[in-house]
Amino acid sequence: MSNRSKTNPTSIQHVMTGAASKAAMIMASSLLATAIHAQSAAPTFYADALPLFEKNCAACHKPDGPRVGGITAPMSLVDYNQARAWAPMIRNALVTGYMPPWGAHQRHRGEFKDERYIDETEKATLIAWVDGGALEGSPNAAKADASSGADMPESGWWIGEPDLVVQFEKPVKVADNIEDWQPTIQMPVPEGAHTEPKWISKAELNPGGPWVHHIVSSHMGVGVPGRGPFTYPEGWGVLMPEDPFITVNMHYHKNPGEGTAVTDMTKAGFVFYEDGAVIDHVVETNLLPHKGWTIPAGDPNFEVNNTFEIEEDIYLLSMGPHMHYRGKAMRYEVEYPDGERETLLWVPDYDFNWQFLYEYKEPKFLPAGSVMHLSWWFDNSSENRFNPDPTVDVVYGPETTDEMANARIYYAPTTKRGIVVGEELPQDVLETARKAEQQRRENSELLVLGEDDTSWLLEE
Numbered sequence: 001m002s003n004r005s006k007t008n009p010t011s012i013q014h015v016m017t018g019a020a021s022k023a024a025m026i027m028a029s030s031l032l033a034t035a036i037h038a039q040s041a042a043p044t045f046y047a048d049a050l051p052l053f054e055k056n057c058a059a060c061h062k063p064d065g066p067r068v069g070g071i072t073a074p075m076s077l078v079d080y081n082q083a084r085a086w087a088p089m090i091r092n093a094l095v096t097g098y099m100p101p102w103g104a105h106q107r108h109r110g111e112f113k114d115e116r117y118i119d120e121t122e123k124a125t126l127i128a129w130v131d132g133g134a135l136e137g138s139p140n141a142a143k144a145d146a147s148s149g150a151d152m153p154e155s156g157w158w159i160g161e162p163d164l165v166v167q168f169e170k171p172v173k174v175a176d177n178i179e180d181w182q183p184t185i186q187m188p189v190p191e192g193a194h195t196e197p198k199w200i201s202k203a204e205l206n207p208g209g210p211w212v213h214h215i216v217s218s219h220m221g222v223g224v225p226g227r228g229p230f231t232y233p234e235g236w237g238v239l240m241p242e243d244p245f246i247t248v249n250m251h252y253h254k255n256p257g258e259g260t261a262v263t264d265m266t267k268a269g270f271v272f273y274e275d276g277a278v279i280d281h282v283v284e285t286n287l288l289p290h291k292g293w294t295i296p297a298g299d300p301n302f303e304v305n306n307t308f309e310i311e312e313d314i315y316l317l318s319m320g321p322h323m324h325y326r327g328k329a330m331r332y333e334v335e336y337p338d339g340e341r342e343t344l345l346w347v348p349d350y351d352f353n354w355q356f357l358y359e360y361k362e363p364k365f366l367p368a369g370s371v372m373h374l375s376w377w378f379d380n381s382s383e384n385r386f387n388p389d390p391t392v393d394v395v396y397g398p399e400t401t402d403e404m405a406n407a408r409i410y411y412a413p414t415t416k417r418g419i420v421v422g423e424e425l426p427q428d429v430l431e432t433a434r435k436a437e438q439q440r441r442e443n444s445e446l447l448v449l450g451e452d453d454t455s456w457l458l459e460e
């Protein structure tokens, strides 16, 4: 638990605690909307705004919207009354670029799955709709087709009915005085539910509440705001060894104080490949952490660099930059064996509150002998409104008041393995999977050393 900064507003906390101020804004905006007289040329909800909300926003902003790594969007934008109530905040979110949430630069348009860019003309139309008084218009103008993405399946899981569900043994209590806490928790696998190694095809975290700041967990990469369920491409998989437990490394972050305690009951669901399916690519991951630097107090633009050599031909599946509140920008570049360089990912305006995983539509081929050049930029000045303390030097560390420079990658060797699910497993694959699980446990123990409070296990 951190006893450093006590006031550290983040937009995640804002969502949790800002309900009252939001209500005030909503009332103000309704007054504003009625004060402005309708002009015939002004855009209306049904004719102009709704189609753009459906295209750009409704994948998340709809009734019973998806959990995006633990947070559900606070309102539906396919509903006129809600859209009107939120109009000033919609304007602000569009102008600042906060919504739709996405970190990859425009240059990457078309490269990654689930990308979220809004066209400038569409943005302008929505802003004009707000400025024109957020008019309703005639519902007849609405097009019947609502292409706002799929509805939550009845199972309650976006990945479909999971083959295996695990959860905490009992709710975890996050006490009043806790601001930052990273317990390692083992989720017991139900008796007889997972007696042999299985190939994961899909995985989803169902966090027990919006206060869950981020979760580092085995088999799922990192479950944080910005990440939905994880689906591997056909023929790609991760082997989950048989095990009585699934170890997760939780990270709770909230404002401490009287009455702020919460309980959490996070669940995880897995869909496995069926017997007979063929696994050609065994997914590997590397956090690529870079340590050993110090960001001077007050420095507005501190850069650190690292390189990583690619030893065999691989397909790169995805990239997940990770920094904390001082994180400003991040770049992955590749230098091919012939010396040519290419930017793989440029995140010009990194936002800690959205930890996206940038997943290629088509896995990217990187030949042996290529070198990855990784760069991170930090803003440790008082200009950075998220900065917990601009007066201190900062080094690599696990707490949100420390910093990190990670460049997670998911990838697989290009050589096809042709592993038939249900038949005997290649020994090397099994050993690697077991070793990886072992390491995760050891690493997480290191991470929580000295603050591994397991008293909740004993509490009622």
Ligand code: HEC
Pocket: 011, 012, 015, 053, 056, 057, 058, 059, 060, 061, 068, 071, 072, 073, 074, 086, 089, 090, 091, 093, 094, 099, 100, 101, 116, 118
């Ligand atoms: C990937 C899912 C997703 C998409 C797409 C998305 N939003 Fe959001 N939005 C969220 C979530 C989750 C929150 C709550 C978290 C937050 O406020 O930081 C949110 C919050 C907001 C807020 C409240 C911001 C605040 O300051 O509290 C507004 C306004 C908003 N969205 C507007 C939009 C608009 C307009 C679009 C489309 C142009 C859009 N969003 C697209 C997920 C999404």
